[in-house]
Amino acid sequence: MSANIHDLMLGIGRAAKDAAGVLALADPQAKTRALTEAAAALRARKSEIIAANDLDMKDGREKGLTESILDRLKLDDKRIEAMAKAIEEVAALPDPVGSKITEWDRPNGLHIERVRVPLGVIGIIYESRPNVTADAGALCLKSGNAAILRGGSDSFHSSKIILDCMQQGLRAANLPQAALQMVPTTDRAAVGEMLAMSGIIDVIVPRGGKSLVERVQKEAKVPVFAHLEGLCHTYIDKDADAGMAKAIVLNAKMRRTSVCGATETLLVDKSVMKTHLPLILEALTAAGCEIRGDAAVQALDKHVIPATEEDWRTEYLDAIISVKQVDGVDEAVRHINTYGTEHTDAIVTANQATAEKFLNGVNSAIALHNASTQFADGGEFGMGAEIGISTGKMHARGPVGVEQLTTFKYVVRGTGQVRPG
């Protein structure tokens, strides 16, 4: 079986690489057309998609999947329409391929341009959300990359028909169908093959829970764009406005507790513990948030549960927050750089110098001043859509949109120059 999977994946990989060569030189309008036709196909084949999804849902219930997984898996008219719209939004983004990042002239008359080109072949490994097939596929296509999609077995039937709609779009635009391929087996060995396909797959993007990302980061022999955890902090400085601090903390923690940009730990300067924190704790408790605090925090509010060392290292992704007193911005930065995950961290302060110290000091991909950590999102950044958020330092960092799915080449134009010496 394993040898068959190897050959299967090699065939898919080679076809993807060939398609990537065509896609890199494709007319921007052809890519736009492929995407709008794919969106149209999704709408036209709604009942087929729902029928396929029913199969996945039935299997899922038999397998005893949790209600939250079943909810992520479920497709209905509204969700299919949202998928089609999301593809159209990607179609409408500016085409990054061929755009000049920068250009300059040399004294010898050479003109040098740094021009965006696609990365090549992108591998997407995801779990039970069938919409990733459409979202991630669209972003790869727009940025001129071929994609190999490996969805979770739970969403196999749904993903398959969504991919079929995407390929219908490619055919309508005369682009190679192999630009978007799905791994046609639920055998887990296929994931191992993808992770080892260096020379064919240029980058892997895992979309799913911590165990998936962990495996991909550990085993991949190709670069990975991902974040393992978003252990985000909000720091209330001594010069913070109390009302602003309360509004930001409440939003940063409670707007959605399951997103990677949700604040998990609140740090509070010792001088505003009594003035600013009680109202914040009250509001959090009223919103249904469990509070785990150090001794200083426990002294302020009877609802506070004692925090342990483990709490400073925990991404709850739930209505729980850890709260700690710190002695100024330096200790806040030290705490964040020790316990954080270089994802997203915020300071609330009216003091510009303190803000700069924080923004420079934290090793975060996204450092915010007077704003909610829940803004960690490609859409909120104006990128149109994101394939994920990366906490790596190489190539892509923060939200990964179409631009981050490209690399560049140098184009040098001369008039016969030769190098002296």
Added chain:
Amino acid sequence: MSANIHDLMLGIGRAAKDAAGVLALADPQAKTRALTEAAAALRARKSEIIAANDLDMKDGREKGLTESILDRLKLDDKRIEAMAKAIEEVAALPDPVGSKITEWDRPNGLHIERVRVPLGVIGIIYESRPNVTADAGALCLKSGNAAILRGGSDSFHSSKIILDCMQQGLRAANLPQAALQMVPTTDRAAVGEMLAMSGIIDVIVPRGGKSLVERVQKEAKVPVFAHLEGLCHTYIDKDADAGMAKAIVLNAKMRRTSVCGATETLLVDKSVMKTHLPLILEALTAAGCEIRGDAAVQALDKHVIPATEEDWRTEYLDAIISVKQVDGVDEAVRHINTYGTEHTDAIVTANQATAEKFLNGVNSAIALHNASTQFADGGEFGMGAEIGISTGKMHARGPVGVEQLTTFKYVVRGTGQVRPG
């Protein structure tokens, strides 16, 4: 022994990481000062350096090193002065850290900046050129990174004293001495340790021959900036000016045959074989270049040796060129994307449309029109200095200068914004 090496390298790694934290926030003037003081120390301690180098040279002769390796190893007044000057040139470059790559406003009033920050810790693994200690160390320091330098055992004494001068500069500028460290052992296990130090070393830059780069690329568990080979091509199009073609080919091949940007294969459109090629072959032969050609090329000149399939895949790094007739720009691009190494490739043509086809079509990090492939160099690009040339697509591509040794973070400034929905 291996456990000791592991502990040794871990200690060096941790010290480098701590130093990187300080360096990332260091005043630009402090970094400049460290570099100018290092250059001054190199000049002041010339005789000490030459005495250390004499030890390496003596060992090298006893070990039976080749004359060309001994020549690379040799330091004299002139070479030490060149090293000091190179450091001063890096010192004078604009500081990349903290510069805004781009910035924009969001409709909700958030102001987003993409700001350059250092990568962190850079590992340099190099062979017998002691000057790399100064060059690479200076580039890492200027870009705010800590460096762990692992030079070849042949240059151990020379590199050690050069590093000592660099650290003297760091101390004079009140910067942590651990910002530049050298592996204090010639045990090869140290290289293996470095290649596995993910989480501590952010990127490895190998500087040396193919076997070193091959090992690093194969074994490294951290990202690598490198090129394995520079199998560069020059294509003479049917619309090329004969004189320009001759001048470019002669320079691209013969200016220096040992550099990675030297042309190894010449492709010639079939319609100019008889008009353009004979003079080029004559000039190459006169310059002492061996010519290996296909049947069509052999028919033109009695000096031509028959080329085999292997020749299209060979980076000679010597006064040898392979020459092949092709049918137009499409076949030239196909040949380059099949046999090339995505390094540097050039077209000579007066036809703008043909040039664009070539520049877009080749998968090269550097694509040139009407210029010599020997311009593949950070200095020639105006970057001041380079730590090497990368043919990877991730993060850095082409010449790797101080900007390419940085990553970025997003700095988001608000006035109390929270995310709706």
